[in-house]
Amino acid sequence: MIFSLDTLLQLCILLPIVSTIGIVALRHNQNLREMVSIVTSLIVLCSVVFIYLGLQSGESISVHWLQILPGLSVSFSVEPLGMIFALIASFLWLITIIYAIGYMRGHNEDHQTRFFCCFAVAIGGVMGVAFADNLLTLFIFYEVLTLSTYPLVTHAGTDAAKRGGRVYLGILLTTSIAFFLFAILGTWVIAGTLDFTQGGVFPEDANTTLLGFLLVLFVFGIGKAAIMPFHRWLPAAMVAPTPVSALLHAVAVVKAGVFTVMKVSVLIFGIDLLSILPTTQPLLYLAGASVLLASFIAMRQDNLKARLAYSTIGQLGYITIGALLASSMGVIGGSMHIAMHAFGKITLFFCAGAILVAAHKTKVSQLDGLGRRMPFTMAAFFIASLGIIGIPPAGGTWSKWYLLMGSLNTEQWTILVILILSSLLNIAYLLPIPIRAFLFKESTANSALGIKEAPLACLIAIGITTVGIIALFMYPAPLYDLASSILQTSSIAHGQ
Amino acid sequence: MLVHLPILQVIVPLIAAPACLILRRPKLVWLFALLASSLAFIISMLLLQQVMATGTISYELGGWSPPWGIEYRIDKLNAFIALIISGISTVVLLAAQTSIEKEIPKDKQTLFYILYLLSLTGMLGIVTTGDAFNVFVFLEISSLSAYSLIALGKDRRALWASFQYLIMGTIGATFILIGIGLMYQMTGTLNMADLAERLPAVAETRTITTAYVFFIVGVCLKLALFPLHFWLPNAYAYAPSIVTAFFAATSTKVAAYLLIRFTFSIFGISFSFTALPIETMFLVMGLLGIFIASTVAIYQDNIKHVFAYSSVAQVGYMIVGFSLSTPAGLTAMLLHMFNHALMKGALFMALVAIMYRVGSSKITDLQGLGRQMPLTMAAIVVGGLSLIGVPLTVGFVSKWYLVVAAIEKGWWWLAGLVLLGSLLAVIYVWRIVETAYFKAPVLGQQPVKEAPMAILVPVWLLVSANVYFGIDTRLSVEIAASAAKSLFGVVQ
Numbered sequence: 001m002i003f004s005l006d007t008l009l010q011l012c013i014l015l016p017i018v019s020t021i022g023i024v025a026l027r028h029n030q031n032l033r034e035m036v037s038i039v040t041s042l043i044v045l046c047s048v049v050f051i052y053l054g055l056q057s058g059e060s061i062s063v064h065w066l067q068i069l070p071g072l073s074v075s076f077s078v079e080p081l082g083m084i085f086a087l088i089a090s091f092l093w094l095i096t097i098i099y100a101i102g103y104m105r106g107h108n109e110d111h112q113t114r115f116f117c118c119f120a121v122a123i124g125g126v127m128g129v130a131f132a133d134n135l136l137t138l139f140i141f142y143e144v145l146t147l148s149t150y151p152l153v154t155h156a157g158t159d160a161a162k163r164g165g166r167v168y169l170g171i172l173l174t175t176s177i178a179f180f181l182f183a184i185l186g187t188w189v190i191a192g193t194l195d196f197t198q199g200g201v202f203p204e205d206a207n208t209t210l211l212g213f214l215l216v217l218f219v220f221g222i223g224k225a226a227i228m229p230f231h232r233w234l235p236a237a238m239v240a241p242t243p244v245s246a247l248l249h250a251v252a253v254v255k256a257g258v259f260t261v262m263k264v265s266v267l268i269f270g271i272d273l274l275s276i277l278p279t280t281q282p283l284l285y286l287a288g289a290s291v292l293l294a295s296f297i298a299m300r301q302d303n304l305k306a307r308l309a310y311s312t313i314g315q316l317g318y319i320t321i322g323a324l325l326a327s328s329m330g331v332i333g334g335s336m337h338i339a340m341h342a343f344g345k346i347t348l349f350f351c352a353g354a355i356l357v358a359a360h361k362t363k364v365s366q367l368d369g370l371g372r373r374m375p376f377t378m379a380a381f382f383i384a385s386l387g388i389i390g391i392p393p394a395g396g397t398w399s400k401w402y403l404l405m406g407s408l409n410t411e412q413w414t415i416l417v418i419l420i421l422s423s424l425l426n427i428a429y430l431l432p433i434p435i436r437a438f439l440f441k442e443s444t445a446n447s448a449l450g451i452k453e454a455p456l457a458c459l460i461a462i463g464i465t466t467v468g469i470i471a472l473f474m475y476p477a478p479l480y481d482l483a484s485s486i487l488q489t490s491s492i493a494h495g496q
Numbered sequence: 497m498l499v500h501l502p503i504l505q506v507i508v509p510l511i512a513a514p515a516c517l518i519l520r521r522p523k524l525v526w527l528f529a530l531l532a533s534s535l536a537f538i539i540s541m542l543l544l545q546q547v548m549a550t551g552t553i554s555y556e557l558g559g560w561s562p563p564w565g566i567e568y569r570i571d572k573l574n575a576f577i578a579l580i581i582s583g584i585s586t587v588v589l590l591a592a593q594t595s596i597e598k599e600i601p602k603d604k605q606t607l608f609y610i611l612y613l614l615s616l617t618g619m620l621g622i623v624t625t626g627d628a629f630n631v632f633v634f635l636e637i638s639s640l641s642a643y644s645l646i647a648l649g650k651d652r653r654a655l656w657a658s659f660q661y662l663i664m665g666t667i668g669a670t671f672i673l674i675g676i677g678l679m680y681q682m683t684g685t686l687n688m689a690d691l692a693e694r695l696p697a698v699a700e701t702r703t704i705t706t707a708y709v710f711f712i713v714g715v716c717l718k719l720a721l722f723p724l725h726f727w728l729p730n731a732y733a734y735a736p737s738i739v740t741a742f743f744a745a746t747s748t749k750v751a752a753y754l755l756i757r758f759t760f761s762i763f764g765i766s767f768s769f770t771a772l773p774i775e776t777m778f779l780v781m782g783l784l785g786i787f788i789a790s791t792v793a794i795y796q797d798n799i800k801h802v803f804a805y806s807s808v809a810q811v812g813y814m815i816v817g818f819s820l821s822t823p824a825g826l827t828a829m830l831l832h833m834f835n836h837a838l839m840k841g842a843l844f845m846a847l848v849a850i851m852y853r854v855g856s857s858k859i860t861d862l863q864g865l866g867r868q869m870p871l872t873m874a875a876i877v878v879g880g881l882s883l884i885g886v887p888l889t890v891g892f893v894s895k896w897y898l899v900v901a902a903i904e905k906g907w908w909w910l911a912g913l914v915l916l917g918s919l920l921a922v923i924y925v926w927r928i929v930e931t932a933y934f935k936a937p938v939l940g941q942q943p944v945k946e947a948p949m950a951i952l953v954p955v956w957l958l959v960s961a962n963v964y965f966g967i968d969t970r971l972s973v974e975i976a977a978s979a980a981k982s983l984f985g986v987v988q
Contacts, residue, residue, distance in 0.1 A: 143886055169922075173922050
C-alpha cells in the first residue's frame, strides 16, 4: 500500500475539512460540486476500511499531532469502539450524500453549497471524535461537531429554524462547557492524564464520592447523548433538512454522544470502578426513565420527524444503559446498538424525507393509504421499524439481546423490565405508520394517481440501508467481534 | 546598544511623539508612529528573549546606581506585559489612518498620533520602570493622553465619558500616589527592590497597611474591577473606535500588572495576603464582576457596550485567578491577560471595520452584515468563540488553567462558577451572531461593502493570533508559568 495507515487516519479527519475548499470553488457547477462530496466520502470510507483491516491484523495505529498544553496533546489512535463508530459514520455518509443530492434538488433547497460544506466539516469532526486518543482531543472535535452542525440546523433561516438553532446550540454548548469540560478538568486534576486507557485512569485510592460526582457531570455534560432532562435539542434540531436529521441527528451527532459516554465508561472509569460508584445506579434509572418517557412522548407526536426524534432519544438511552450496566454484555450490547440503531433510524429518516419530497406530507395522520403510492419507501420503513423494535429479520435483534443479557447478568431487574416494556412501546409508535400506509384507505380522492416515489437517488440510498439492516441480522459476527474486543486488554487497540 | 534596550523601550515612543509635529501630514505621521511602535515591539521582543535567556536585567538610568538613581528592571513578568502592549499597539496602528479618516477631523489627526504614542509611552514606562514614583509619573502620562484620546470621539457623549474617566482616573492615581508617599515616608526609598527589602521591618505599622489599602483601591479603579468599573463602558463606547481597540486590549493589563508587581514583588505575599483579607475580597468582587457584568452585557444595545461590559467581566476572571494566591492561579491570571488582549483586540478591531462601513455600532445596524461584510463578521464569530472559551482558541487555554487552578486548590464550586460564567458569554456573543446572520437588513438601508484591506489585515492578524496561541501555547504558557513561579519564589 502506498499510504501508511497513520496517514490514512489523518486523511479521514482532514480530507472532509479540506474538501470544503473544493466545494466552495465549484459552487457554480452543481454536478462537479457534488462529485467532490462523493469522491471525498468514498476516499474516507476506503481509508476507514483499510484501517479496519489493519486493526484486524493487529497493527497499532496512532498519530500524534501537537501538544496544546503541557502533557496534553491532540492525538489519535484506533481502538475497536471508535472503529465501529467510524465505519458506520463513513459508510452512512456516502449513502447520505447520494440521498441528499436527490433530496436537496427534489426539494429545491437554497444555500446548497453551505449545506455540503458544513456537512463535510461535521463528518471531519465525527472522525476526530471516533479516533480521539484522549479526552481533550475528543472534546475539541465534539465542539467542532456542535458548531459545524449549527448552520445546518438553522439552514432554512426562518424564525422556527432560528429558534431551533438557539435551543440546539444553547443546550449542547451549555452542557459541554458547564459539565463536560468541568468533568474533563476534574479528571485531569485527579488522574493526571486524559488518555483513554484500558481499565480506567483513576488511581485506586481516589475518593469514590468525588468520582461519582464526575460521572454525573460526564453523563449530563455529554449532551449529545440526549439523556433527559438535556434532550430538548434533538427535537429542536428537526427543523433541519431531512438528510441532516438522518445522518447527523440519527447517526453522527447523537452517536458521538453515546459513543463518548461509552468510551468514558470503559476507558476513563473502567467497568470495575464504574460498578462500585455510588451514582451509577441512579444514573442507570435516569437513563431508564429517559427511555420510557421518550417512548411515551413519541407515541403522542403526529409530526413524523418529531416522532422519530423522540424515538432516537429513547434508543440512545439503551446505549447509555449498556455503558452504565458496567458489564461486558452491556458494553457489547450497547456498542452493537450504536450500529444497529444507526442503520434503522437513518432508513426511517430517509423514508420520512422521501415522503416529504414525493408526497409533501409531514404528519403521521396524513399517511393513510400512502403504501400504495410509495410501496418501496413504506416497505423499507416497515423493515427499519422492525430494526428499531428489535425483532427478526433485522439487526436490532442482536443488540437488544445482549442488552437484556447484560441486565440479567448484573441482576438489574428494573432495567430488564424497562427494556422489555420499551420494546413494546416501540411497536406501539412505529408499526402504526406502515399499517396506516398499507391497510388504511386514503381519505382524499386522488388515490388513482398511481405510484409516485421520491427521486431515484433517494431510493437507492433507502435500498442500501435497508439491505444493511437485514445484513446485520444475517452476519453480525464482524460487528460482534469488534464489540467484544473493546474490553479485552490484550486486544490490539490502544497505542500505548 | 543592546544594553540600553530597557530605556529605549520607553524613549523611542516618547521622542517620537513630539517629533510627529514636525511631519504634520497625517499620512506621514501615521507611518512614523507605526515605525516607532514597531520599534518598541521589536525592542520588547529582544528584551523578552534576553530575560528568558539570562534572567532579570537591571538598567541604571544615567549611570546613577540604585537606590539613588532610577532603575529600570526587566524580569519575565514585565517583559511579557510590554510585549503584549507594544504588539497590540503596532497591530492596531496598522488600521489607524484608514479608521480615523472617518472618525477624527483632519486637523486633529496629527494630535491623535501624538497622544497615541504618549499613551503607549506611559504604559510601557509603568511596566518597565523599577521605581515606584516613576510608576506614578508614567501613569499620569498614559492617563492624561488617554482622557484626550477618548475626548476625540465623534459622539458628543465622548466628552462626558472622558470627563467621567478623568475624575475616576485622577482619584485612582491620587490614591496610588498617597500609597507610594506613605511608603516613602516609612522607608525613605522609592526603588522597588529597595522597598521590598525595607518594608518587612516596618510592615507591622498602620501606615504601611494604609499605604497598601490606598494603593490597592487606586489600582482597582484603574483596573475597572467591579464595582469600580463605572468609567469604563462609556469611555470604550464613545472613544474613537481605534482608541477603544488599543485601550481595551492593553490598559487594564497595565493596571493588573501594577497589582501583581506591588502585591508580590514589593509588599510581598506574606504581607499582602495577611494585612487584608484580600483573597476573599478579590474572590467575591471577581465573581460578582463576572456574573453581573456579563449579565449586563447581554442587555446592551450597542456592541461596544457589550464588549466593554464583557471586559469588566474578563477582569473578574483575572482577579479570581489572583485571589487563588497560588502559582497556578497567578499563571492563569497572566495567561488570561495575554489571551484577553488578543480576544478583545480582535473584537474591537472588527468593530473598527464595522464603524468604518456602517458608521454605527448599534446592534440593530448589524442586521444582514453576515452577507455584506463576511470577513469582518467571521472575525467577530471567531473572536466571540474565543471569548466563550471554545477549544482551539486562546479563551479555552485561559479557562483551562483557571479551572485547573481552582480544582487543585480544592475549590470545585469555584471551578463550576467560572464555567457557568462563560455560558453568559455564549448569550451575548450569540445575540450578535444571530442579528448579523439571520436578520434581514433594515429596509431602506444602503448595503455596505466589506471593510478595506487596511483594516481587515490587522483584524485577521489578531484573529489568527487567537487561534495560533490557542493551539501552540508554548510561548504564552511557558512565560506565564515561569513568571508566576518566580514571583512566588522571590518571597517564599
